[in-house]
Amino acid sequence: MHLTKDEERILKGEYGEGTQKAMELLVAIGDAYDAEKMIPVSRAHAASSGQEGDLYFVELLANGGARCKVPTSTNPVYDIEYFHNLFDFIPKDEAEVARRVMEAYKRVGATLSWSCVPYLAENIPLYGETVAFSESSATPYVNSVIGARTNREAAQSALAAGVVGKTPKYGLLVKENRKGTHLVKVQTALKDEFDYTLLGYYVGKQIGYGTPVFTGVTRQPSTEELINFCAMSNVSGAISMFYIPGFTVEAQTVKEAFQGDAPQDKITVTSRELKRACEELQTTSGKIDFVMLGCPHYTLKQVKEVARLLEGKKIHDGVSFWVCTSATTKMLAERTGYVDIIERAGGHVVVDTCIDEPCWIAYKNKVGMTDSPKCAYYRRFKDVIVSRLQDCIEAAIKGK
Amino acid sequence: MKSSETVLKCHKIIGGRGEGEALVSHESICFYLTDPKTGVVREKGHELAGKNLAGKVLVFPSGKASSVVQIDGLFKLASHNVAPKAMIVKDVETVLVVSAFMVKVPLVDRLERDPFEAIQTGDFVKVDAEKGTVTIKRQ
Numbered sequence: 001m002h003l004t005k006d007e008e009r010i011l012k013g014e015y016g017e018g019t020q021k022a023m024e025l026l027v028a029i030g031d032a033y034d035a036e037k038m039i040p041v042s043r044a045h046a047a048s049s050g051q052e053g054d055l056y057f058v059e060l061l062a063n064g065g066a067r068c069k070v071p072t073s074t075n076p077v078y079d080i081e082y083f084h085n086l087f088d089f090i091p092k093d094e095a096e097v098a099r100r101v102m103e104a105y106k107r108v109g110a111t112l113s114w115s116c117v118p119y120l121a122e123n124i125p126l127y128g129e130t131v132a133f134s135e136s137s138a139t140p141y142v143n144s145v146i147g148a149r150t151n152r153e154a155a156q157s158a159l160a161a162g163v164v165g166k167t168p169k170y171g172l173l174v175k176e177n178r179k180g181t182h183l184v185k186v187q188t189a190l191k192d193e194f195d196y197t198l199l200g201y202y203v204g205k206q207i208g209y210g211t212p213v214f215t216g217v218t219r220q221p222s223t224e225e226l227i228n229f230c231a232m233s234n235v236s237g238a239i240s241m242f243y244i245p246g247f248t249v250e251a252q253t254v255k256e257a258f259q260g261d262a263p264q265d266k267i268t269v270t271s272r273e274l275k276r277a278c279e280e281l282q283t284t285s286g287k288i289d290f291v292m293l294g295c296p297h298y299t300l301k302q303v304k305e306v307a308r309l310l311e312g313k314k315i316h317d318g319v320s321f322w323v324c325t326s327a328t329t330k331m332l333a334e335r336t337g338y339v340d341i342i343e344r345a346g347g348h349v350v351v352d353t354c355i356d357e358p359c360w361i362a363y364k365n366k367v368g369m370t371d372s373p374k375c376a377y378y379r380r381f382k383d384v385i386v387s388r389l390q391d392c393i394e395a396a397i398k399g400k
Numbered sequence: 401m402k403s404s405e406t407v408l409k410c411h412k413i414i415g416g417r418g419e420g421e422a423l424v425s426h427e428s429i430c431f432y433l434t435d436p437k438t439g440v441v442r443e444k445g446h447e448l449a450g451k452n453l454a455g456k457v458l459v460f461p462s463g464k465a466s467s468v469v470q471i472d473g474l475f476k477l478a479s480h481n482v483a484p485k486a487m488i489v490k491d492v493e494t495v496l497v498v499s500a501f502m503v504k505v506p507l508v509d510r511l512e513r514d515p516f517e518a519i520q521t522g523d524f525v526k527v528d529a530e531k532g533t534v535t536i537k538r539q
Binding site for chain 1: 412413414464466467468470471472474475476479492493494495497498499501502509
């Protein structure tokens with residue numbers, strides 16, 4: 001990869017050790033892909049996780065004096081104090097790792113959003129911008145729904161790009177690599193957010209790595225439907241980009257999405273595939289101990305829907321009820337009165353927290369219910385029933 | 401006993417040198433699905449299930465799974481000193497580059513011959529990413 005004189009100086013360490021380490025990683029990635037040069041990024045999102053690998057790299061950069069050059073937001077870890085007061089038994093060493101991770105992201109000058117949907121509020125790319133966004137829903141959402149350009153980054157490569165302000169030019173940053181690979185014919189009505197979750201699960205599993213192009217989608221999908229599709233297709237598979245010509249921004253026609261080429265493969269999705277995907281996700285039924293919503297973090301519209309369904313109701317005594325969201329959304333939900341309604345029903349709205357964190361250790365041997373297959377996928381809990389939001393609320397009230 | 405030695409050119413991704421017994425997997429690998437303390441592959445149905453990655457030169461097509469678990473998986477192996485000594489892959493991807501970078505394990509691709517034809521499990525393999533060579537000794 002060709003480096004400018006200034007980039008060479010960064011690599012030699014003239015801008016400090018932390019920035020040097022970030023550059024070393026970016027150069028290795030550039031070499032792996034035979035990138036010809038580096039290009040500027042305008043923003044980044046680091047999928048911080050509060051795990052040991054995360055800690056190692058962010059401390060390496062922070063201790064070496066690195067500072068983010070462009071806005072770099074962070075993924076949820078967990079609210080250590082809140083959960084400690086609540087449960088009192090998060091393993092000390094794990095809590096210490098999380099605390100150090102959060103402190104190091106602050107030192108490195110990141111935007112401490114602790115949100116997995118930063119592209120909605122705290123760190124929003126524009127059409128055509130080059131960015132470095134890690135996190136499963138973020139990569140495909142930013143590429144496909146917003147039309148900015150990002151590769152499927154890891155937390156570390158995204159943070160490195162945020163520190164250096166550049167990334168190697170390869171992969172989805174190059175127009176030719178953004179063309180569709182698979183034609184997906186949808187032959188069923190996609191009714192709601194949960195249908196898009198199932199669609200994401202099925203398509204990701206069928207394709208693995210690839211860029212699906214959809215036909216047969218008959219109305220504009222909502223923000224929440226698109227978020228769910230992105231999150232699931234990039235967990236069951238590795239979908240970093242997709243097209244719904246007519247509704248997503250980058251290609252107006254199927255032909256344009258494939259850039260004139262023929263699809264590598266074709267897939268048909270009917271109600272049968274979605275039903276089967278839903279069945280595959282279930283591991284149990286019956287009594288539940290908790291309900292976990294907000295993976296990915298719930299939007300204000302989703303928090304409002306929870307409040308609407310819970311208004312005047314009471315959650316069953318044997319069920320803990322959790323809604324995970326960003327601090328920004330919770331602030332609005334508090335002002336608007338939704339949090340109050342949820343809390344009066346016996347639920348909790350929690351910020352800065354991911355469902356895949358050690359803070360949930362109290363539920364390790366418990367049975368839960370969620371609208372997010374991702375929540376089930378991490379296997380932090382004994383068993384998880386996956387269903388629509390309405391079913392989750394109903395079960396929370398009845399206890400089963 | 402007859403032994404033969406072959407030297408093949410390769411492309412450096414993460415620098416350094418590493419040598420050891422080859423362990424070949426035709427399936428992609430997720431480091432999270434290994435025992436972090438021993439390096440034994442725990443993924444059910446995987447062709448390496450029950451085999452140990454520790455100290456081996458690992459030959460495999462590519463990485464898989466989400467970036468967080470993949471990186472954390474290899475990082476945990478390395479912190480218990482049971483990571484592979486070097487990695488030879490066919491299709492590289494960003495997460496694998498980051499994983500190898502974090503634990504400083506040499507990573508190379510583009511062997512001048514198909515690595516699955518040139519290398520068998522049990523061969524003694526030296527990877528010199530700096531020189532861009534892979535030396536294969538078959539006993």
